[in-house]
Each structure stands twice: as C-alpha cells, then as structure tokens.
Amino acid sequence: METVFGIAVDGVAYGMILFIISVGLSVTLGLMRVVNLAHGAFAMVGGYIASSVMQGAGLPYELALVAAVLLTVLLALPLERLLYRRIYGSANELAQVLLTIGLCFVIVAGMNYLFGPTLKRIPLPDYLSGVVMLGPKAISAHRIFVIGAGLTALVGLWWLLERTDFGIRLRAAVDNPGMAAALGIRTERLYAATFALGTGLAAFGGVLGSELLPLEPYYALRYIVLFLAVVAVGGAGSIFGSAAAAVALGVIDTAGKYLIPNFGEFFFYTALILILFRWPHGFFKRGTA
C-alpha cells in the first residue's frame, strides 16, 4: 500500500512537471497548428535567463521566474514575426518541423557559445529546498510547489481560453480563419499573442522543471520526444488533455521504473503505443480546452 502511494505521489509530481513544460507546446500545436520543435529551446532559454539573472544580478527566485518568462517572450516575438508567421497552417507540417529544428540548432549553438557546455543551476530558495513528509513518503518541497504551479496554470489556461474574450476569438480564428477575419478579428495579433503564451509557458516550465531536467545546451533536443509524447497522448490543443496525459505518463513511467527498472524503457514506450492505439487522437480532441 505504501508502495502504491509512493508511486502515485512520485508519478503525479513528475507528471505535473511534464505538464508545465509541455502545455505550451500543446497550445501552439493545437491552436495554431505549428509543430514547434523549438519549444524545448524556449524552455531552455527561460531556464538560462533565470539562472543568469539569479547568479549575475542577484534576483530572488520568484522575480527570476517572472523575468525569465517575460524576457523569453520578448526574445521570441521577433522570431514569430520573422519566421513562424511564414509557416502557419497545417499544409506546412514538414516545413514547420525543419524550420523549428533549425531554429533549435541555432539556439543550442548560441547557448553553447554564451554559457558553455556545462550544467547550469537555478538555486532554490530555502523554503523550497527542503523535504516534506506526506505520511510515510518524503517529497521535496519544490515538487509540491511545482504541482501547485501546474494546477494554477491549468485553471488559468482553462479560464483564459474558455471564459475570456481572447479565448473566444482565438478559437473562432482557429476554426475558421476566413470568417474570423471577416468579423474583424485581427488574426495576426491573435496568433502573436498565442505564440507569446506558448513560449511564456515554455519558459515557465523550463525554470520550474530545471530540478528534474537540468539545464545544459542540449536540453533543447534531449527532451523533445518527451514533450511530444505528452501532447500526442493528451490531444493537441487540449489543456485538460495535456494534464491528464502528463500525469498518466508520469505515473506509467514511475511505476515502470519502480516495478521493473531493468525494462523501464520498454514499459514506457509499449504503454505509449497502446495508449495511442486506444486513443489515436489523444485523450481529448482539440476544442474541449
């Protein structure tokens, strides 16, 4: 029983971290139909920014997190204008893959040049670096914080996409771009805003997840499969789907590693295949945010 509880807690915690990093990708992929393989690169850039403003400018963790999100968005918006805008639309998937992987390479090379190839840290404040006991189960305070942040992001996104004017217009623009334009919705701005949302979430996740996915220049490429798995299982564009998928994959991975560590990889990918057989479009189709 304790084992089951342990697996559940670890799995959910891992899943929430996956969710926080992947949900931005789900937003851009599902709502803008852009296969953004540079998503991990934006997460990494966010992490690096947080790391350097903390260690360079001495900002506290919370402010560094905000700075990382804002600066990453600021850096990414010109890219949206120059690059992404040319490849919107589902007919361009291969071009999207190539362009964004190219961008990813450039960012990796840039980070390597600027910060060197070694691991970078984002030091945690004291109140997050301890261990909390959940009954018999020890879990780091940071993970609890991440779970909280994940739930906040989940609710916030749901509210943003379902309950605000922005969300309504965005979904209208996605479902029927021509009609939206005729109604005077400025799709270009809407897309830029959504892209900013996606990259902001990436940076947010990059900073919060850095305890688990450590920062180094190859971060951008190393974890992209994991992020894609979450989005594929969750259903692109579905916020709740991403959360469900992330937690499911987190629990599956944790259970596999705990129960049969020597075959953990088999377990994970076999489960992934079975899930995709059962739900070929993900847990939730796009549209049900």
Add this chain to the structure above:
Amino acid sequence: MTPRLQVRGLSKNFGGLQVSSDIDMDLLPGDRCALIGPNGAGKTTFVNLVTGVIPPTAGTIRLDGEDITGLSAQARVRRGLIRSFQVARLFRAMTVREHLELAVLEREGRTFRLFASVRRVPGLEEEVASVLDIMGLEAVAGTRVGALAYGQQRLLEIALALAMKPKVLILDEPAAGVPHSESQRILDAVDRLPADLAVLMIEHDMDLVFRFAKKIVVLAQGRLLCSGTAREITADPRVREVYLGSRANAHRPS
C-alpha cells in the same frame, strides 16, 4: 431485364432523425436518370448509402442482381458501382494521364506490380488514350491537375469514373462550380458515355437535368416523392409545392 441497380426499402436513422426512409429505385442498363430535390432532401445521404460510405438502417441494394448491402465501399467500386465527387477530389501533383492510368490499374488489380514500368503495362496506353479522346482531354494529358482549369477538372472526374468501366455511374453534381456557359461541355461528355451504362445524376441545375435525363426521381425529406419523365415531373403538383415552397433554397450553390 435485371436492373443494374435495384434499391428496396432503403432507410437510415441518425439517432432519432429519419434521414432516409423506405426509398425504392431501379436503374436499367442505358438509363439516364436524375435525382433532384431541395436542399436537405437527403440526396447526399442516399448516394452515401448506395456507395457504401455509411451503412443503412434497413433495406437492400442489389447490383446486377447481387446483394451488395453488406459490402464495403471499395468492394462496391470493384464490382462496378462508381461515383464521381461533387467537389473535385483529384491528386493535384499528378498529371491527367497518371490519374487515368491509376484508375485503370486499380480496376484491373495490377497496382501491386512493383517492378513493371507503368509505360509497359499492355493495353494501358491505348485504353487511357481512348478515355482521353472520349472526354476531349488529350491536349492536357501531360498537365498536372493543379494547373488545370476547373471545368477540365470536372471532366477528369467523369473520365476517371469512365476509366473504371462502371456498370452504374453516379454523378454527384458534375457541373457544380462550372460556369453555366461551360456546362454544355460536361453534358457532351456525359452523352459520350457507353450506351448500356446506367447513369444517375444528382443535380440542382434544372436546365442540365432536363437536357440530360429521360427519367427524374424527386426526393423530399428523405422520402421518394415521385418519379417520371421531365414533363410528368414538371406537371406534378407535389413537386411544384415542394420546389416552389423552397425555390430560393434549391438554387443556392452548395
């Protein structure tokens, strides 16, 4: 004479909604029949039921006497029940000739030949040439479909159907989107179809219907309203009621 296509009691429910109910129809070899009806009459559903895209709730469909109700769409195609599409569904990057070659090869089940050159399949070039000739498409045989005028794409749709040697051909609004001035070309092409073929045309354009059809079937609210010659149909008060009541709808492009 056995009807080429025999439909009996064909019905379809979506949930509680009766979209087709109890439709009977016979198509004899050489028939030139038109299926008309106002929007929402269930014409598309009827075509989808007959071609096997959706399964019927009740009823039977026979092709040359054989019960094909339980067969898949592909199996029906292979038996000679062919349709053309309302919106041209073509392979944009392929040439006109390649379309016809593919259609013929599919019909003959030769597409799993890996090492034969398309060029050297016996009889293929002749057959494609003859279809091109019938449809008047020789001049554009080497052109990619993406670069073809819309009217020619519609012709190619019919050419594709022809290349599949149909027994029954269903033309789903063959002139949709084609300017009125050009619809005659399509009709000419339809006229050149083999005489023993049974053709069912679904069409909104009454001019076209009257020029083409010897027999007209009217569908309304999923039911067979009436059938007969052009004169009988125009004289039928029920048709006038259905049509005049929703005249505006009937001519709206779909």
Add this chain to the structure above:
Amino acid sequence: MTAVATNKDTGKPAGKGAPGRLGRAVRDHAGVPVMAALGLLGFWLFPEDLGLMTRILATALYVLSLDLVLGYCGIATLGQAAMFGTGAYAAGIAAVHLVSDPLVLLAVGGVAGGLIALVTGALILHAHGLTLLMLTIAVVQIVQEVANKARDWTGGSDGLSGIDPSPVLGLFRFDLYGRTSYLFALAVLLVMFLVARRIVRSPFGLACRGVKEDPLRVQALGGSPRRYLVGMYAIAGVFAGVAGALTAVSTGIVGLDSVSFTWSAEALVMLVLGGTGRLYGAVIGTVAFMAIHHILAASDPFHWMLFIGLFLMGVVLFLPGGIASLGERLSGLLSRSPSRTAEGDRP
C-alpha cells in the same frame, strides 16, 4: 505531413510531341551514369577520403529509403533508423556467427529491415500526423532498447564488433584504404537507386503517390490505401536494411547509434535539405550535409550546429523544394517553356 515538395517524378514522358521530350529522355537516362561517373571521379580525385565517402554512400541509400516513405507516400516518420539498425545488426550478427559473404550479408540486412518494417508498419500505419510520428519514435526506441538488452548478441552499448566480411565475389578484399568498400558501396547504391526508380515508376509507385495526395480518393478508385502504405513502408525497410548492412560490412562494427531517434531525425534533415519525392534529392542532400559537416567539424565543431541550423531555416524559407529543386528552378528559368512548368518536370 506532406506537401513541401510539389514537383513530382512523373514516371513517364509528358504528352506526345510535347517539346523537350528528347531532352527529358536524355536527362532521364543520363542521371545514373552521371552519378556513377561522379562516384568514380571522387574515387580518383580523393583516394585518401574513401572512408568518409563510403559512409556518405551508405547513408545516401538510407536517406533514399526515407524518401520512398516520405516523398512517395507522405508518411512522416522519425523511426527510419529502426529499419537501418535492424538491418545492420542482422548483417553483423550473421557475419559474426554464420556467413561472411558481403552480398549475402546485404541480403540478410535487407530481409531483416523489410520484415521489421512490415510488422511495425502493419501495426502503426493506421495513424496520422503527430500520433504516427510518436508511434514511429516509440518503435525506434523499443528496437534500440532491445539491441541494448540483447548484449550477448549485439554487444549492447559496446557495439557489435568482429564483423569481418570475406572478399567481394571472392575477389576483392576489403583493404585499409577503403577502395573495395567504396566501390562496393557505390555499386550497391547505384543498383538500389535503379531499383527504387523502377519501383516509384511502377503501377505500385503510382498508387502510392495517389495515397500521398488523397487516400480517400484512392479508396474511391477501389484501392486500399493502407495496403499501399504498409507495402511501401516494407520496401523502404528493405532499402534501409541494406543500407545498414552496407554500413556494417564497410565499417566492421555496429553501434546503438544506428538505431537511435537522432539517426532517424538526421535522415529527415538530409532528405528535406536535398528535396523530397525525387530520389536523387536524397543523394544530393546526404552528400551536402555530410560533406559540409566534415569540413565545418574539421575547422570548428562548435559552428556546425549554428551553420546547419541557419542552413535548414534558409532552405525552408527560400528553397522549399530542397537543394535538388535549385537545378529545376534554374532549368526552368533557362528554358521558359510554359507547358514545362506545369508538367511534372524531371531534371
């Protein structure tokens, strides 16, 4: 995931009497002899770089296999290395335990690659888009994990070494300078290229291109899109398997990297650089990618990623058909025959 390349290998000359038919026929038949001549020229010009050039040739065959699925069927896959690696390991294991004839080893690799592609293709090719992409990734990860676990057979992460093929046709020994390897690889590539061209111009190839454009329409013609996809996937698996076996034979070792996600992704990059749906685009892309990598990595490895990143973005934005389309565009500019641009134009 389709639609980057719009130019297609039409597989036959355009309408009768169309202008340039002769020119096209010449180009059509000159391609392979030119490739062979260039290959031999390379042999003669750079006798000291045969190791690298052999790798380029084997890789070109691997990328060619990807073109068969992506360029002719529109299957977006990041799992092509599963077939390459299976072929390489099968050939390697056969070489260590059973036979040493290089041609037999290639056949073993091809059969193994084809079988794994047939089995996995039948399982996953019902899916589309991102789901299919994930499934192909999952397959390659599982195959890699199998190779890692089966240490007794594959050597695990240490690699499978001790592959010592006998002389080609019993005559030509694999020498230190890589002469035999190179010529052997060149011959294999040319033969496989011809076979691939034959296949894409066959009725089967035509049907596959139809599926790539619109599977439902193919269904309406009475065809079964899934069978074509699985068929071509298996054929491409044979090609990838032969490429893997060729690498194993010419280098004498197989590593886990040959069944990696990275290796799959690299193939995709090389193919799209060269241009999809043309076959020779795969060859050009591979040569360009690997040669540039070699030069840049020799001068400063850190710049490699920056350069290839910019190069990729440049190709997507300014040359959507890949490098191979450059030649087509140039010839299009030179001979402005209006009918030509509309037709399936083959340089």
Add this chain to the structure above:
Amino acid sequence: MKSVLRGALLGAVVGLALGAGPALADTVKVGVIAPFSGPFATVGKTFKEAIEVYQAQNGKTVGGHTVQFVYKDLDQANPAQSKALAQELVVKEKVGYLAGFFFTPDALAVAPLIDEANIPAVIFNAATSAITEKSPLYVRTSFTLWQATVPLAEHVYKTGVRKVVTAVSDYGPGIDGETAFKTTFEKAGGQVVDSIRMPLKSADFAPFMQRIKDSGAEAVYAFLPAGPTTLGFAKAFNDNGLREKGIKFVGPGDITQEPDLLALGDAALGITTTFHYSAAHDSAMNKAFIAKHKELFGSSDTVTFTSAGAYDGTHLIYKMVEATDGKRDGAKAVEAVKNLAWESPRGPLKLDPASRHVTQNMYLRVVEKVDGQLVNKEIETFPNQPDYGFKGK
C-alpha cells in the same frame, strides 16, 4: 543534370578543403578522435588542453621529431564514424598514432584498422576492460570500472556496511561497475540486496529512490554517465530523503567529476567515490600541471580525470616516438613502453604488460567544501591497483 553538376562542384570544393596541408618533414602526427561538439564537448576540450599543457611543459619535439596532434570531432558514440575518421587519419593525414576515444564502441571500432596499419592507439578514456584484449596495439591511460570499484567495494565492507543496492545506468560501463561491485562485495561477505539498471534516458529518478529505500540497504553504489543524469540522480537522492535516512552514496569518481560539481551543488556533499585522479590531488606534479593549465587557459575549473588520461597518454606517445625514432612501427612502439613506469600528476603509474592498461593508485575521496568550492577530497589511498576486469587472452 544541373543538380548533379552541383554535386560535382561541391565535391571538388570538399576535396580542395580536405586535401590541403602537405605533410611536414620529420613530423610525427597523432590523430585524436574525441567529442569536440555535442553534449560531451567538454571531454574533447579537456583532452586538447591537457595535451597542450604537456607540450608546453615538455616541448613539441622528442628525439628530434616534432609531435603534431590532429583533432577529429566525434560527438557521440558512433563506431562507424569513428572507423571512418580513423581511416582518414591513417590514410590521409598519415598519422603514426591514434589517440583519444571517450566511448567504448568508438575505441573498439578501430581495432582491425590499427592491426592492419600497425599503429598504436592510446586510449585516453574508454573504460570497458575488454577493449585492450581486442588488439595488441591498444594502450590505455585512463581507468576501468573494475579498477575503481574493487577497492571501493572492499572499503565499503570494511566500514561495516553489509547490505548494498547497486544502481547503474543500463549500458556497458554501468554493467561493468555493477558486476565488479557485486563480485567483490559478496566475496568479502556482504550482500547486494538489489541490482537496479536504470534506462540511460531517465529524467526522473524518484522511483529508483523509492526502490532503494524499500530494499533496506545501508548504502547505494551508483554509476551513471557524467552530466545531467548524475545530477538528476544526486538531487533525487536528497529530495527523497535517502540522505536523511543515513544511506551512504558511493560510486566511481566519474559521478562527481569536477566540471559538474558546481551544478551538483550541495547535493553532492558527502558522496564517497574512488578514482584515480582528483584535481585537488596533493602533489608537486599535479600543482605544476594545474598551474600551467591556469596559465595557458585562464582557469583550471574543467581539469578532471579526462585531462589526466590525455596528459599521461601524451607522455606515452612521446615515449613511443622516442623508442621508434619517429618511424612507423606500432608493434615496436608498444613493446618499448609496455613495462614503463612513470610519475604522473595523479601519482605513480605503471603499464601492465599483459593488459597494456595502467596500474595506478586509487584514491578514496569525499565531496567537501574547501574555501567555498566543492572538491573531491582524497582521504585514503589504495596503491597499485591493476585492472581487475582484464581477463587476458
């Protein structure tokens, strides 16, 4: 046609760029194959810097022959590419020696080639015991997992620990480490209660920690490749309360290699390792090495075990060049050094003639904070440890 022509042009350009550089008279070239880009780029950097330090200290010539190093980038474990690069080095650059090799498969790949060309390959790192069995021309100046693990296992037993769980990454070196620990520890009378092999791509280590906890072990022997995975493992060890429970964390020294210590931070404190080299090693020769490194490159933060492997490897190459008077005779060169003993920054070294691998001191180290900086503090020496994993022919 045009595109093919382009290919030809490109080929010509490639050829010109590659073919440049005539061979210098009386220069012995050494080809170094190592990762200079990619996730393991630091390794190549440490190799190159150590070689340059050695050359700065000892001159670029030996016995009248200039020794020139040619570097080839191999960013990941890719044996086929390793072979192609080695072939190029031998055929085109006409190198007399091959060196470097971070990953085992890359080193194994060149065995047939060095045999045929009769040139020695000096392995700076690749740590699987079996490599040197594959060709008599391999010489290795690094360490093996067996070499580091056997004294560690004995030490752990001596401290009174009886129950240990091993947790290693599921690849060659990890399995070597697991086997070495298990064999030694059980021979001593201890018990390995669970052997966990973790997938290389693991990101979350919490489940393994739970398993370690549940196993009731008093210590965990861990081996993972340096970098993000080790960091994740060490963090998880602390976050899941294993440290608080008093479980000891031991392993070979790769896991606390110097360039990663900064990022590991306090999570690394108290990890006990055995290894052949620590940048904090207290000897005149090491101090001179570090000082020279700082002088040449501004910082010595990245100096680590791979630096030591390359430094001593360079020493061996110099000795071999001297012994063969610059001629290309691999068998003779190896013969000349295979009983060599010398002093290195890491301590006394001696090649074992059978395995051609260095017999060396292993140091027991604990990660501590010295002057605010984390270092591997050496607390005990196990002298003259051979490669226990070498089975011979």
